[in-house]
Amino acid sequence: NAGVTQTPKFRILKIGQSMTLQCTQDMNHNYMYWYRQDPGMGLKLIYYSVGAGITDKGEVPNGYNVSRSTTEDFPLRLELAAPSQTSVYFCASSPTRGYTFGSGTRLTVV
Amino acid sequence: ELKVEQNPLFLSMQEGKNYTIYCNYSTTSDRLYWYRQDPGKSLESLFVLLSNGAVKQEGRLMASLDTKARLSTLHITAAVHDLSATYFCAVDPGEATNKLIFGTGTLLAVQP
Numbered sequence: 769n770a771g772v773t774q775t776p777k778f779r780i781l782k783i784g785q786s787m788t789l790q791c792t793q794d795m796n797h798n799y800m801y802w803y804r805q806d807p808g809m810g811l812k813l814i815y816y817s818v819g820a821g822i823t824d825k826g827e828v829p830n831g832y833n834v835s836r837s838t839t840e841d842f843p844l845r846l847e848l849a850a851p852s853q854t855s856v857y858f859c860a861s862s863p864t865r866g867y868t869f870g871s872g873t874r875l876t877v878v
Numbered sequence: 879e880l881k882v883e884q885n886p887l888f889l890s891m892q893e894g895k896n897y898t899i900y901c902n903y904s905t906t907s908d909r910l911y912w913y914r915q916d917p918g919k920s921l922e923s924l925f926v927l928l929s930n931g932a933v934k935q936e937g938r939l940m941a942s943l944d945t946k947a948r949l950s951t952l953h954i955t956a957a958v959h960d961l962s963a964t965y966f967c968a969v970d971p972g973e974a975t976n977k978l979i980f981g982t983g984t985l986l987a988v989q990p
Contacts, residue, residue, distance in 0.1 A: 799976045810882075810966060810980040811921075818975055826977070858920065862976055865909065869920045 770794050774859050774870035781849040781877045789844040789873050791859030799862040800842040802826075802834065804855040805872075811858065817842055849877045880905045880971050884981035891957050892989050899984045901950040901967035909970035910950045911978065912941050914963045921966065925952075957988045 775790045798819045803811040813826030817836040833845040860867040881904040913921040925934040927943035940953045968978040
């Protein structure tokens with residue numbers, strides 16, 4: 769039972785590059801979320817999805833895009849990376865209430 | 879906009895002492911979560927508080943919820959070094975989207 773799997777665990781990007789953070793869950797949860805955590809701060813919601821084919825913006829969506837073509841997968845796309853996107857990114861899934869978090873992706877943009 | 883505030887932001891305490899972390903939120907909610915995060919790790923669920931007056935206890939940690947005061951507390955009894963971590967509260971505003979709004983976290987350092 770893998771739960772929520774995030775890849776990669778670490779990544780260094782150059783300014784202007786793009787990348788996709790992968791998130792997969794095997795619990796058949798409808799709800800999925802992407803948060804970012806800046807040093808010494810709480811979690812800010814980037815995007816979320818309430819089911820396959822449905823996504824919506826959270827508090828800090830600028831510079832990111834998502835898709836949800838299947839129940840299992842919820843990738844986060846960074847276009848034209850900027851230093852302000854240096855952060856730790858957490859994916860989470862939920863059946864109805866309560867989250868299961870992935871282990872996180874630590875991203876540095878230089 | 880729902881705001882969730884925790885205090886203190888940093889807490890240094892000695893082993894054996896008691897202390898309380900406070901979580902205040904700005905809108906009606908009857909569902910609140912507490913998480914623990916170790917350095918460089920993900921978030922681990924500690925407690926789910928589902929109604930006014932709810933109290934949950936696990937080991938040296940006890941969480942409570944007062945929905946009328948919009949306040950939750952996490953009480954630490956006889957702290958030990960293993961409790962050193964960052965603790966987050968998160969509020970469910972009750973929307974169909976099931977989003978959680980997180981507090982800024984309390985970094986707890988228990989000194990021997």
